[in-house]
Amino acid sequence: MEMDSIVDIYELLGIAAEAGEKEITKAYRVKALQYHPDKNRDNPDAARLFHDIKSAYDLLIDPKRRAEYDEKRRALIAKRHRQSVLSGQRKRMKSQLEEDERIAREVRSTEQAREQNIHKEADRFRREAQRQEERRDRKMRENIQRMNEEAMRAEASAGLDEVDDVDRSIRIRWDSGIASHDRRSLEKIFSAFGELEEVVLAPVAAHSRKRVSETESALLVFKSVASAHALMNTKHQGAQLDAFSRFWAAGKEPRAVQDILDATRSSSKDRMDMGSSNGNGNDDGASFQLPDADTIDLRTIPGIDMSFADFEALTLMRMRQQGSSNTDGSLTQ
Template sequence: MDADADAEVDAYALLGVAAAAGERELSRAYRAKALQHHPDKNRGDPAAARLFHDVKAAYDLLSDPVRRAAYDERRRALLAKRQRLGALSSQRKRMKSQLERGEQAARDARDAERERAQAVRAEAARFRDEALRDEARRDRAMRDHVRHSRGRPDGEPADDLDRAVRVRWATGSSHDRASLAAAFAPFGALDEVVVAPAAGPRSALLVFRSAAAARALLAAGSADPRISGFECAWAAGARPAETLAGPPPPPPPPPAADERRLPGSGLAFADFEALTLERMRQAGAAAAAPPRQG
């Protein structure tokens, strides 16, 4: 072994001595190692023969002061290089560990965000389903209310839809309950006149006392000079089945885009709501009136 030998083979490590070992320590170490790895004592072991040769080469190198000095210089340079590489390796390991932790944190944040988004979507779907169920319940309640039979002494059908007519007029015209009742009274007695709110379409709902009056109005149509400024149509959107006798009335105008209708009924939500509010107002007024004296 010389100063240019492979640095992977450490002469001091082969002999088992420190780098500052003197000649006597080197000699004792060499004799012990040579005896340990001598081929005669390790027959059939090729590795022992190689180690015996390396131990002798290490001793020859370190026992020569000139060769040992050159070897020590090279060895120190290689050890320093290994330390630098080890430091760089440790730094790379730290950087890699930090990068992996950052990536994991980003993945965790994305997973948490996805879970939050899924929770929000699920909650929105739940609210939407509840709203649809509530609306369906309200629809059923309104249909039951509108179609509830109140009975009439004159024997006319009691269904409000059979007696309700929707009237519309031009935007420039102005009408209230009194003027509408006066305009349509010639066709028959009116139970209720409900004018749509000012913010809504220019229309009103007329509920006649008899289905015959409603049929008479629809039969006259806009050709009657008394109602030439109005458009009239069944509030249900179609002529009631039990009143098909006689000539059919003119087709109703198409409903406005915002006039939704009750499921299972042709009555518009706006009509039903206005009708219900009017009945509540009348019921409240009747309850507040003092009792009649007998």
């Protein structure tokens, strides 16, 4: 019987690999009797097993053939052992890879969940910041409107209906490389401080159009000096206002502001006295206060000069209002 890659003849006879001839013979007789075809007529495999047992016995009682078989058997056992070790290593490697992939999936899932939470929190903060900004803007507009109404009443009571254009004018400057503005966009931004009578844009020199960044300027002429004062003294510094430098067109705060301040204080005092006499302590009139402003010497402001061009722009505006044929207002920088 040749070496079988599946059947081990020692296992077939039920003996150890170190068994002697007597043990081999005894085991053969027992197995041959057990699987003899005459005693196993109902077992179709009996004849084959009986033949294998006889072949195994013949091989093992022949010392030379047994030695060759033992050598091949040891080589086969060693090969199977190596395959078993490799198979175990492969299984461990596969198991480790699967575990690493599972951990990586969990890490990715955790990271994705964390990023989603961060995005949700960021969105929530952005929405809350936007709501706060909207509330601040709304409050600012309400305060400005209330202040303008109060100031215009003060203007009328102080006999300041005809305040000079230059006293109601604010000069603004901005970097065109950061933001580009035209008359419409400036009106949209600054009309929050009061009704605008005119927006006069300074022309940009031809050589300046080639530059990426250039300082541009404009004159904002409000209908009320209180509106101009509101712009100059607002405490609300949003992103839009931060982009503009603001100056009184005349180079200093107009005297009309002080006149309005005096009239407002007088009006507020009268209402306070009336409220006290009526037993009402409400001090709504005193909520509007135009802060005192130091006189600004135009010459001390870097980069600002109230030149003839500024007055020329205002003069041209007046001429347009009077029906003059000259409709081209210009303000040079």
